[in-house]
Amino acid sequence: MSALLNLSRAWSGRALVVAVPILWLGLFFALPFLVVAKISLSELAIAMPPYLPLAEWADGALNIVLNFGNYLFLLSDGLYIAAYLESLKIAAISTLFTLLIGYPMAYVIAMARPDRRNLLLMLVVLPFWTSFLLRVYAWIGFLKSNGIINNMLMALGITDAPLQLIQTDFAVYIGITYTYLPFMILPLYANLSRLDRSHLEAAADLGARPLTTFLTVTLPQSAGGIVAGCMLVFIPAVGEFVIPALLGGPDTLMIGRVLWDEFFSNRDWPVASAVAVVMLLVLIGPILLLRRAQAREEG
């Protein structure tokens, strides 16, 4: 009897622990997503809120109207497809940059003396102590026409007139790469710090030069960390709004900005919701990839 009681107590304790995150995800992710999905299927109206309800009770009959027009509209207007593709492109290129910069950094940290590693990791995480918005804003100071970079270039006589750096795709790449770099470094570091040094020695012993050792032993073994880091950067970068809004030009077309415009300027909630739902669908592939990489890293 008491054993049964203990069992049920243990079970309820476990359930409680699991319930907290499930409740959290339910309240703050699943429920809002369902609301967005619902709005994406309704019709635009000049009202408050600015859409018609899905279900109506009239004359003893329940009328449910599912409006897929918003989705068809996304397909028919080239602007949306272009924005999706542009977002994927910008996110992919930025991810590549973070990988190229982040991998050597993670490698150096992982190979550093154990007592220095924590300091180096701390330096990677340190930017998080100031507001993300401020840090992106600071880049404007660097990139603008009479900003630090242009002033330096002109003082050194490399250019006569200021270069157009701000409000370009280039500035967006810099912003995303800078902001998301720690998300690339941390999983790569976790992977590389587990690398068995004797594997590197074995490769050298078998006749591999350092570069060959890196390409044939280190790189393949860190594949899991590379995928995890790339997805951690790529997924949020696709939906990025603040960085293109502050650093990008008028023709930097990213889906986050389109979403903002639909929602706040056009007040077309149904189309904005459809844009959001499609974005999530687009990202399912990368998210599954991330899950697989993380599972492999843990296993």
Place this chain on the structure above:
Amino acid sequence: MTELSTATIPAVPPWADPEAQPFLRLDGVSKSFGGFEAVRGVSLDIYRGELFCLLGGSGCGKSTLLRMLAGFERPSAGRVLIDGEDQAGRAPHARPTNMMFQSYALFPHMSVEKNIAYGLKRDGLPRAEIATRVADILSLVQMTPFAKRKPDQLSGGQRQRVALARALVKRPKLLLLDEPLGALDRKLREETQFELKKIQAEVGITFVVVTHDQEEAMTLSSRIGVMNAGEIVQVGTPHEIYEHPHSRFVANFIGSVNCIEGRVTGREGALLRLACPDLGAEVTVESGFEAGAGERVALALRPEKIAMGRAARPGFENTVTGRIEEVAYMGNLTIFQVGLDSGARLRVTQSNTTRTDAEVPRIGETVQLQWSGAAGFVLAA
């Protein structure tokens, strides 16, 4: 495979031949880490076809010495010559050595086949040759059926074979093995010892093995170099190391030994007379040990060289009486602790040659311990 050389060591061993050229020569090799001297002035000649064991406890510098041969550590002083060539400044990938790592260091993302082919690919050998050599070495270590497996799908013993194959397949001039059998359980280790020896004779490559296991060193080696605190304290065949140790350290490290303090009282030809208060008697021992009368020395007696019985038998130069205090039955042999009148204790072992134990003395019995003059040896006190 390379041509079979059934007898890698000729009748007159090269280390006994003053004309023989060493294959590996260590000349005053030292290595310091910070202020700590891990290896101190090691000079050593190893000959072609030898299976040489560096034997010592943990931290004695044996692994550091091996890593200097492979090129992972740079000697602080001294030279390493392999086949007459100075290895100074040569990176590991440029050395004619291969190493089998203690952890095996198999690449987890490659199959057995790919692991073994790795070194051959680095040499840029044609694909067909790589395939034949991998197939040959796989059959030598009896791993052909596992060629496509990944290392994590293999047992410890199988991984050990793959690691050996990967190091052997490049036909190095010198194969370095760091505790090659350390990760195997006892039974498998014993079987593998003989197999390793067989493979070495078959490929005819010079092996240098690092081990802390004296039994392993005894079974495997052509010669053993015993290390202590960064120095080689004695080099010799297993027989020499066991029967003629130069110091108490070596005598104690290999097998067990009774060390009895004594004083030289006289010499009769090859026989040395010692007065040993612990034995309560004067004993004679055959010894090449140079000692003048009155000098303090130690008599070293291996436990199995002492005959024990209820009554003294003729034919032994030395006899003492004692009482059995402890008995440890090991199956193949029995270990006795025999207390003497002086309070000293001697360790005696007897082979259990029959299955009956009627003859075996029991605790508390008085026994006669006897040994011949040739049974013991003399060490500096």
